[in-house]
Amino acid sequence: MKVSEASRNWWHEETEGVAFTHALDMRLLHSEQSPFQKIEIYEHETFGKVLTLDDLVQASQADEFMYHEMAVHVPLLGRNWTDVSVLIVGGGDGGILREVLKHDFVTQVKMVEIDERVVELSKEYLEINGDYNDPRAELLITDAAKFMKDARNRGDKFDLIILDLSEPVGPSSSVFTYEFCEDFSNCLTDRGVVLDSDSIFVGKKRAYFLQELCGDKDQNLVSIMQGKKLLPHVSGYRSIVQLYPAAEFGFFLYSKDGHDYSQPVSSHIGRHYNPELHKASFALPTWWREHLGF
Known part of the structure; x- marks a missing residue:
């Protein structure tokens, strides 16, 4: 009926x-x-x-693995790593933590989430989170912008920083700034990489990041990193996430050494991720190159 x-x-x-x-x-x-x-x-x-x-x-619950697996396994399996330290900025649903902890060469994971209720409710309802009791993991309920500033002042360094952020409204608005980009760039090891991501719309004349459309057009992390060269190497790869706006989804890698992450070093198979998809995700449409600067 x-x-x-x-x-x-x-x-x-x-x-x-x-x-x-x-x-x-x-x-x-x-x-x-x-x-x-x-x-x-x-x-x-x-x-x-x-x-x-x-x-x-x-x-x-249906499609979260599409995002979480591609966000984690491409940077972690695109290089021969040992003793990797990871910082997750945001990530309250716990899916990024779950995927990071699958790799034995990851020895330390800090997850910084401002809203403890997101963590609690996600555990209760979604049940997609990693193990917060894993001895490698540390959950910190605090403001990410303040944490990053303090980490920079302490001289803390991470090999992989994953920016698992909601759109630039509410509590996330404080991290869509040049100052935040400067702070996380100074918290990266020489071999390290920052993983950023966003939904992408293509219009008649140009392409748009969701960050631009939800917040201040001058507070797009990708354009800040491309323009200011806080980390000199910026590259991108793409995927789809069916419930995100427009479905077209971009991942962005910021690094000091410009390592090429497009070649997987492992045969890891996830529900979405596999080595063939890893390589293919770096094949970018012409409109990406024309409108997004890749």
Whole structure:
């Protein structure tokens, strides 16, 4: 029997900068306003439980592995590493931590998340998180911008810094700045790499990052890193994440040494990731090269 429009529970994510919306028929399971943001958990018949922050999709049980595996395994398996230290900035759903901890050569992981309720609710409802009790892992509930500033002042260094950030609204707005980019660039080892990511829209005249459309157009981390050369080498690879706006998704690597991460050194197989996909993800469309500077 066809379900009438009136009986559906349509939820919309709006990207006002390009007058774009996508909709999901979902049932609300939990909603609260934390000290930092609105956190909601929905149930979708096909995609399972869905986490949204300030009305923007962060993860669903159905497709979260597409993002988390490509964010982690490309930088970690694109180089022969030993004794790797990882910093996760954000990542409250725990999926990045889960994938990082799969590698024995990772010896230390710090995860910095401002909102403890995101961690708690994600553990309760999504159940996609890594093991916070792993002896290699340390969860720090604090502001990422302050943590990074303090880490820089202490001289702390990391081999891989993963920026698993929500859009530049609410608590994430403090990290979409030149100052934050300068701080994390100074917290990277000489062999290290920073992993950033964003949804991408292509319009008639140019391409747009979701960061630009949700916040200040001058606070796009990719363009800051490309223009200011805080880390001299910037490269990118691509994937899809079906529930993110536009589905087209970009990953960006910032480094000092310009290492080529496009060649996998392991035969690791995930639900999404595999060595063939790893290599193919660095084949960029012409419009990326023309509009995004890659």
